[in-house]
Amino acid sequence: MLFCTGEYVLFLAAVVTLYWLTPWRRPRVWLLLVASFVFYASWNKWLALLVTATSVADYLIARGMDAVQRPRDRRGLLIASLVMNLGLLCYFKYTNFFLSSLYETLNALGASYTFHSLSIILPVGISFYTFEAINYTVDVYRGKMRAVRQLDYFLLFILFFPHLVAGPIVRAKDFLPQAARRKRWSWPRVGLGLGLLAVGAFKKLAIADRMGLFVDPVFAAPDQYSTVACWTAAIAFTLQVYCDFSGYSDMALGSAHLLGYKLVINFRMPFLSANISEFWRRWHISLSSWLRDYLFIPLGGSRHGFWRTQRNLLITMTLAGLWHGANWQFVVWGLLQGVLLAGHRIFQKLLEPLKGMREELATPLGTIVRIALTFASCVVSFVLFRAQSLRAGGDMLARMFIPADGLRTPLFMHAFWVSVGAVVIGHMFGRYLSASPFVWQRAWRNTPALVLGAAAAALIVLALVVRPGATRAFIYFQF
Amino acid sequence: MADCRLKSWRRHNRRAAFWLLGAFAASQLVLAVVVDQGSLEIRDPEYVLLQDKLRDREAEAPDNPVAVFLGSSRVAHGFDAARSRAESDATVFNFGIPGSGPYLQTVILDRLAQAGVRYDILVLEVLHTFYNATGPRSLDHSLLDGARLSAGEAAGLLHYGSPVRTGPLRRWFYARALPSNRHQAELRDALQIDVFRPGRGPTPPFEPIDPFGFRPLEIPTDKWEEFTALAHRQYDPYFARFRLDPAPWGRLLMAIDQARGAGADVVIVLMPEATGFRRLYTSDCRDGIAEMIRRLRDEVGVTVVDARDWVEDSGFYDHHHLLPPGAAAFADRFHSDALLPALERRAKSRN
Numbered sequence: 027m028l029f030c031t032g033e034y035v036l037f038l039a040a041v042v043t044l045y046w047l048t049p050w051r052r053p054r055v056w057l058l059l060v061a062s063f064v065f066y067a068s069w070n071k072w073l074a075l076l077v078t079a080t081s082v083a084d085y086l087i088a089r090g091m092d093a094v095q096r097p098r099d100r101r102g103l104l105i106a107s108l109v110m111n112l113g114l115l116c117y118f119k120y121t122n123f124f125l126s127s128l129y130e131t132l133n134a135l136g137a138s139y140t141f142h143s144l145s146i147i148l149p150v151g152i153s154f155y156t157f158e159a160i161n162y163t164v165d166v167y168r169g170k171m172r173a174v175r176q177l178d179y180f181l182l183f184i185l186f187f188p189h190l191v192a193g194p195i196v197r198a199k200d201f202l203p204q205a206a207r208r209k210r211w212s213w214p215r216v217g218l219g220l221g222l223l224a225v226g227a228f229k230k231l232a233i234a235d236r237m238g239l240f241v242d243p244v245f246a247a248p249d250q251y252s253t254v255a256c257w258t259a260a261i262a263f264t265l266q267v268y269c270d271f272s273g274y275s276d277m278a279l280g281s282a283h284l285l286g287y288k289l290v291i292n293f294r295m296p297f298l299s300a301n302i303s304e305f306w307r308r309w310h311i312s313l314s315s316w317l318r319d320y321l322f323i324p325l326g327g328s329r330h331g332f333w334r335t336q337r338n339l340l341i342t343m344t345l346a347g348l349w350h351g352a353n354w355q356f357v358v359w360g361l362l363q364g365v366l367l368a369g370h371r372i373f374q375k376l377l378e379p380l381k382g383m384r385e386e387l388a389t390p391l392g393t394i395v396r397i398a399l400t401f402a403s404c405v406v407s408f409v410l411f412r413a414q415s416l417r418a419g420g421d422m423l424a425r426m427f428i429p430a431d432g433l434r435t436p437l438f439m440h441a442f443w444v445s446v447g448a449v450v451i452g453h454m455f456g457r458y459l460s461a462s463p464f465v466w467q468r469a470w471r472n473t474p475a476l477v478l479g480a481a482a483a484a485l486i487v488l489a490l491v492v493r494p495g496a497t498r499a500f501i502y503f504q505f
Numbered sequence: 506m507a508d509c510r511l512k513s514w515r516r517h518n519r520r521a522a523f524w525l526l527g528a529f530a531a532s533q534l535v536l537a538v539v540v541d542q543g544s545l546e547i548r549d550p551e552y553v554l555l556q557d558k559l560r561d562r563e564a565e566a567p568d569n570p571v572a573v574f575l576g577s578s579r580v581a582h583g584f585d586a587a588r589s590r591a592e593s594d595a596t597v598f599n600f601g602i603p604g605s606g607p608y609l610q611t612v613i614l615d616r617l618a619q620a621g622v623r624y625d626i627l628v629l630e631v632l633h634t635f636y637n638a639t640g641p642r643s644l645d646h647s648l649l650d651g652a653r654l655s656a657g658e659a660a661g662l663l664h665y666g667s668p669v670r671t672g673p674l675r676r677w678f679y680a681r682a683l684p685s686n687r688h689q690a691e692l693r694d695a696l697q698i699d700v701f702r703p704g705r706g707p708t709p710p711f712e713p714i715d716p717f718g719f720r721p722l723e724i725p726t727d728k729w730e731e732f733t734a735l736a737h738r739q740y741d742p743y744f745a746r747f748r749l750d751p752a753p754w755g756r757l758l759m760a761i762d763q764a765r766g767a768g769a770d771v772v773i774v775l776m777p778e779a780t781g782f783r784r785l786y787t788s789d790c791r792d793g794i795a796e797m798i799r800r801l802r803d804e805v806g807v808t809v810v811d812a813r814d815w816v817e818d819s820g821f822y823d824h825h826h827l828l829p830p831g832a833a834a835f836a837d838r839f840h841s842d843a844l845l846p847a848l849e850r851r852a853k854s855r856n
Contacts, residue, residue, distance in 0.1 A: 032686070212515075213515045213516075213518040213519040213522065214514060214515060214518040216518065216519075216522050217518035217519075217521045217522050218518075220522055220525055224525070441698060470517075471514065471517060475517055475518075475520030475521040475524050476520075476524050478521040478524065478525075479520070479521045479522065479523065479524020479525035479526075479527065479528050480524060480525075480528040482521075482525045482528075483524075483525050483526075483527075483528035483529040483532060484528070484532075486529055487529065487532045487533075487536075487685050490683075490685040490686055490689060491685045491689055491692045491693060491696070492693060492696070492698050493689065494693075
């Protein structure tokens, strides 16, 4: 059940209606639990049972941690939770990858084995809800929060359908108090939710899916296309993955607002970043903050000197790459992000004594150059993210950097430029609105209701009309 | 003061939410009116494409007699009209539309009359499965896409037999309720979005159609078995018994009257079938169809051409749709056995 299908619209409308018609707080939670289970079971009911079962186990483990006092027992329970969650993630997501890599290594050493991949169904959203469960048990272990007593609240934290399959990765300490809070119908919240749903649908259907028309044929056979077509496809993919995932996140946030819940913002105009560190503070924020809190800092963070920090960055981002997918190209993509982040830190260190250069880079022109360079590094690195294999990614990059003739893009370019323009305008508008916490509220308040409503309706109609044929699954669903 | 501001904030958001819903509903209403009443190109681009081609062929030889062949996919893919043109001085045009049954045939004739498109001989396919009332629903119920009809054209569905009308009417209603969804591809084409470089994008939905309306099908041989199984799943239940369904029968008579009203002669054709289908006829079904043919000949007074066994099995890929060689063979025999006599009869009657 994809967010931008009629099926989901009907589902959401039914859930929202029943939810607000239910006068009691606890039955509302149960209603959301049933709806979330139905939502997940629309992909696979057995896997829905699996998610529920592991969530119950995490609930019991956390309760156990609260009950026992000895640090050793608490650590044992935490390890049990980590082994269960990461074990399931590894089994479902990485078994075939590890086995095929092992076979390839053995064959490279002279053995002769044939690898037959195991038929394992990847539970939708496993990477996301596993991280949510881990943040809960780790926070309880660290004493940052008490284990929740109400099983239904905890299950809702994991299973809540707006964030279940592709995030944002929610923190227990943010979500659980919301589950317990009494909720009242709020028109500002409904308006915000509908607006986010409209913007998300537009990003996904009108831009991301359209960019796919430029991307797919070129990435399928880069050696047949010209250098210009390859650059176009690489830029198109960068916009596609942004609009696809941020569109999904907007719709997730919008759906949650309609039910009185607030999820974390996942993207903040990432293409306005002036360096790669800033990019990762604006891109997939819920993941990057999770990695910071539960991987980078436990590894030592930046507390143990310059080079240990660099090492921690490389480890964190390589694992972030592996989190995205069980393929070597994701691993290399993550490593490349780590190298870029480490390179940025080195660059900053080199700049420290060069005051004039620092001032030059801070000027508007210098900022534009830095934004352009950051965007270019994203475009180039995302080639590996999209490529079918490392070799295909290498072919694509070679085609981009060694001028070559070949086929042109399959569509005429006006659809590309219109989409680029939409993303640029969206970023500029977003930058204006987020200048201070009150700007968007003031803008929202001062804009006539008719204009707000008509603009949102126009976005929905445009998205419906200009989407290129059948709706594609969200890219991040595969993770 | 704060309370007043909060109330105003709530009211503002409530209004915005209602304006969203209202503006969306209004946009759909406007689009529905445009699609339904204003633009046949958006509502039924397949028809417009064929009509334009027919007009072009007529303009090439304005004095030639014109024969138009209406029918389902069996006709669209199974009648190579250009071969008849080569053999005679008549303009022969294949107006076959996949899924087209008796209801859509009358709609097409109405539209041709309104557009002032001339035809002298109307060849009408009678696919008996459309006229068989023994199934749980008729083929028009399953295949007729109500979205391509205007409100006026769809109004006839209200009196088109209860098991028939529900499907197309439902499709019509959904298409008009949310035109930006159902007619999305057509609207996108009208807005010139996603223009593929020639030969580089997905095949346009109604290509390839040759200048005479024929749609040659090249189906890979490894797909034949799959399509044959599909065809039998779809049609086998209609070969056990035959009871004439009065609703499509009434539409067939209406189509004949329309053609006669336009001054055209009518030829009814039962399109070729492979033995895989022909051997399925039970005696009840065979007798029922024979009775329908008799009534058409004797009571309605039209020429009926039963071409079900005209083409060898090798001419089909799924026992009822013809491959290009089969379509050529059928067109040749149809020309000599049915079209030329019809043209001669018409010439004699005119003289």
